[in-house]
Amino acid sequence: MGAPFKKFEAHASGGPRIREIPMRMVLPNLVTVLAICAGLSGIRFAFEDRFEPAVVMVLLAAFLDGIDGRLARMLKATSKFGAQMDSLADIVNFGVAPALVLYAFLLDRAGSPGWIAALLFTIACGMRLARFNVLADDTDQPAWQTEYFVGVPAPAGAVLVMLPLYLYFLRLGLEPSRPAAFVATGFTVLVPSFSSAGCRSIQARASRCRATGCCRSSWASCSTSSC
Secondary structure, three states: OOOOOOOOOOOOOOOOOHHHOOHHHHHHHHHHHHHHHHHHHHHHHHHOOOHHHHHHHHHHHHHHHHHHHHHHHHOOOOOHHHHHHHHHHHHHHHHHHHHHHHHHHOHHHHOHHHHHHHHHHHHHHHHHHHHHHHHHOOOOOOHHHHHEEEOOOHHHHHHHHOHHHHHHHOOOOOOOOHHHHHHHHHHHHHHHHHHOOOOEEEOHHHHHHHHHOOOOHHHHOOOOOOO
């Protein structure tokens, strides 16, 4: 039985015409665009002092980020355009959005140190994603290294850095104040150190492949997810 979808081949150096692009090629990129909209909406809600929906939007962006790559592989709609789009979306959703949400909520009370911490987090996220893209194109790396992330993945870092907001929502004693802002500033600087560290964490899909006995190369060769 043949595959339900054939791999899309673009002709000529200028790429395909819009009407020639199958809808299945558009769907994964549409999910990526929705993720960008969620991240940017989170920033808007934060500056309107609506922090609950702001956090929900960032978490929604993380959820959509986990869908687009899987959808592309399922529909055989992987492409270099989708990979670049996903990487740029990750910088917005997991670098810029959580940093600005946390800054609007708490870090601004620490003044310049709080802003510097937000900048460091965003820059570290961009460097983390750039390193992932470089390693993904490295054909000389050992096969076992493709099963591991280098440093904390960008979505996990975004979820982790918003810990002060979770503590506030759960009424666990954290209130927006200047002392709490300085503590959060130190924490915000600490999170990028894990993202940029050389430690490796196993990818969930790699562990699933070993558990089910499927071939690892089937997903490693066509992954479009940035991290």
